Structure formats: structure tokens, C-alpha cells
Amino acid sequence: MTTTLPRNTLGRTGFEVTSLGFGAMELRGEPGGPAISEAEADALLNAVLDAGINLIDTSPDYGASEDCIGRAIAHRRNEYFLASKCGCVPGAPMGTDHVHTAENVRAGVEASLRRMKTDHLDLVQFHRSLTQAEYDEHGALQALLDLRDAGKVRFVGVSGTLPNLDEQIGMGVFDAFQIPYSALQREHEDVIARASAAGAGIIIRGGAARGTPSDWEGRRNYMLPGTISKDRWEQAKLDELLNGLTRMEFTLRFTLSNPDLDTTIVGTRSVAHLQDNIAAAAKGPLDAGVMAEAKRRLDAAGATSSG
Numbered sequence: 001m002t003t004t005l006p007r008n009t010l011g012r013t014g015f016e017v018t019s020l021g022f023g024a025m026e027l028r029g030e031p032g033g034p035a036i037s038e039a040e041a042d043a044l045l046n047a048v049l050d051a052g053i054n055l056i057d058t059s060p061d062y063g064a065s066e067d068c069i070g071r072a073i074a075h076r077r078n079e080y081f082l083a084s085k086c087g088c089v090p091g092a093p094m095g096t097d098h099v100h101t102a103e104n105v106r107a108g109v110e111a112s113l114r115r116m117k118t119d120h121l122d123l124v125q126f127h128r129s130l131t132q133a134e135y136d137e138h139g140a141l142q143a144l145l146d147l148r149d150a151g152k153v154r155f156v157g158v159s160g161t162l163p164n165l166d167e168q169i170g171m172g173v174f175d176a177f178q179i180p181y182s183a184l185q186r187e188h189e190d191v192i193a194r195a196s197a198a199g200a201g202i203i204i205r206g207g208a209a210r211g212t213p214s215d216w217e218g219r220r221n222y223m224l225p226g227t228i229s230k231d232r233w234e235q236a237k238l239d240e241l242l243n244g245l246t247r248m249e250f251t252l253r254f255t256l257s258n259p260d261l262d263t264t265i266v267g268t269r270s271v272a273h274l275q276d277n278i279a280a281a282a283k284g285p286l287d288a289g290v291m292a293e294a295k296r297r298l299d300a301a302g303a304t305s306s307g
């Protein structure tokens with residue numbers, strides 16, 4: 001597919017990223033997620049790059065994900081900005097507690113470099129949204145900065161959530177923040193604006209609302225219990241604003257309408273969904289009037305912009 005995806009500067013990294021990135025968590029495979037064969041994973045990653053998507057997010061926590069990247073696209077390393085995480089325990093299953101020591105940060109980054117067959121990671125994000133004292137206590141932050149100074153890591157960031165995000169922005173050390181956001185989950189909207197105004201790059205996760213608008217019963221949004229996503233959509237009567245778009249296209253383009261977003265790392269293990277998302281992202285933001293009306297309705301339905 002030849003589509004031109006819009007690009008934004010990822011904050012102070014200065015890197016021009018496509019507004020649609022790729023979240024590689026869906027490559028984790030069993031037992032942490034649905035099965036995906038090596039051939040499917042390799043085809044998907046190459047389709048991501050063939051479409052011009054130039055930012056990939058992964059983590060040592062995501063099962064086979066980093067190995068897939070090393071196997072399938074290490075030979076195309078100059079085509080993508082590679083973001084991974086730290087604080088994870090190498091080899092441990094998803095859901096294992098993170099360890100914020102200098103030693104674990106160093107071991108994690110070295111293992112990521114080996115798995116992904118590269119000599120540098122463009123961005124390493126603390127996977128847990130902690131306080132400054134917690135990042136400092138056992139030398140974890142300093143270890144990451146030392147890896148940056150050694151050239152193994154280009155930029156440092158956090159996968160951040162309220163309530164610690166403002167403190168993390170104030171530290172002035174993080175080049176990018178990865179933050180959950182969608183029409184159905186707007187509570188970080190205001191802090192995203194503050195992080196962007198401070199010069200940080202903004203990477204949105206959950207920008208497709210985890211696929212829930214396409215299947216309310218079979219999928220689950222994170223940080224939102226039970227049927228809240230569906231209730232918000234229905235109370236806001238968003239179907240009335242679709243004007244021929246699918247719910248997924250509307251959802252993704254709502255996310256892409258956030259003026260502070262630099263990229264959204266939508267995850268999928270389906271080439272067809274990837275292509276739908278590329279087509280949606282190429283169309284860019286929703287009409288401004290539709291956005292204003294959607295936000296008015298979502299505010300009334302309790303999906304507001306501040307946490």
C-alpha cells in the first residue's frame with residue numbers, strides 16, 4: 001500500500017515520526033496473548049515498514065515481540081525509530097513486578113539490544129509510572145542516563161499515567177511520554193498538553209481504544225472496568241456522528257485529532273486491521289465541528305479531559 005502518512009516532530013528528540021506508529025505488543029504470542037506464527041509476525045512487521053510507518057514500540061515484557069523484531073526487520077534498522085522499555089525483568093512473564101535498580105536497567109537494555117540485533121535503542125521508557133524518588137532510589141534513572149551517554153540509548157522516556165505525570169514532566173529529563181488516550185479514555189488530555197508544552201514528545205497508547213468500539217463484548221479497554229467504554233459511547237450517541245465512518249475509523253481519527261499527539265502506536269496482529277488504520281491515519285484529524293460536538297457529548301457522558 002502506498003499512502004503518505006502525516007508526520008510530526010517527536011518533541012525534543014527532533015525525530016520526524018509518522019502519526020501512526022506500531023505497537024508491537026500484539027506480537028507477544030501465547031501464553032500472554034493470542035497465538036501468532038513467526039511467519040505472520042514477520043509479514044506484519046514488514047508490512048508496517050512497507051507502509052512507511054517509522055516508529056515501533058515494544059518491551060521486554062511482550063513475550064516474543066523483541067525477538068520478532070530482531071528476526072524480521074533488524075536488516076531494515078535504518079527505517080524505524082525503535083522504542084522499548086526498562087524496569088522489566090528479562091525473561092519474566094507479563095505481569096511480573098518491575099525492578100528499578102541500576103543493575104536491572106542495564107541488564108534489560110543489554111538484553112533488548114541483543115534480541116533486536118541492534119547497537120542502539122532510540123528511546124527507552126520506564127515501563128512503570130513512578131515518582132522521582134522511586135526512579136532515583138536504587139540508581140535506575142542514572143543508569144539509563146549513563147546508557148544514553150554511552151550511545152546505547154538515544155533518548156529516555158516514561159510510560160506515564162496520572163498521578164505522577166506532572167512530577168515526571170517537571171523533572172525535565174524525559175524526552176518523550178507514552179500516555180493512554182482515546183475518545184473513551186480522555187482523562188489524560190490536559191496532562192498530555194502540559195507534557196507537550198514542556199517540549200516532550202507525545203506517544204499515545206490505547207489510541208484505538210483497544211479495538212473495543214468494533215466489539216464491545218469480546219474486547220476490553222484497560223484502566224476502564226466492565227462496560228464503561230460502551231456506556232460512554234452510547235450515552236454520547238457517537239453513532240450519530242459517524243457520517244459513514246466505521247466506529248474504529250472514528251475512534252482512531254478522534255485520537256489523531258489531538259493537537260499534542262506526535263504518534264499513536266496502535267497495536268494489531270492483523271494485516272487487514274493495519275491497512276484500515278493506515279487508511280484512517282492518512283485521512284488525518286476529524287472535522288473540527290465533529291470533534292467539538294463529540295467532546296461536548298463525551299463531557300456530558302463523563303469522559304472528561306482531566307484526571
Ligand SMILES: NC(=O)c1ccc[n+]([C@@H]2O[C@H](COP(=O)([O-])OP(=O)(O)OC[C@H]3O[C@@H](n4cnc5c(N)ncnc54)[C@H](OP(=O)(O)O)[C@@H]3O)[C@@H](O)[C@H]2O)c1
Binds near residue numbers: 205210
Ligand atoms: N504500560 C505500557 O507501557 C503499555 C501498556 C499497553 C500497551 N502499550 C503499548 O501500546 C501499544 C498499543 O496499546 P494497546 O494494544 O493497549 O491499545 P490499542 O492500540 O488501542 O489497541 C490494540 C487492539 O486494538 C485492536 N485493533 C487495532 N486496530 C483495529 C481495527 N482496525 N479494527 C479492530 N480492532 C483493531 C487490536 O486487535 P487486532 O489484533 O484484532 O487488530 C488490538 O487488540 C501496544 O502494542 C504497546 O506497544 C504500552
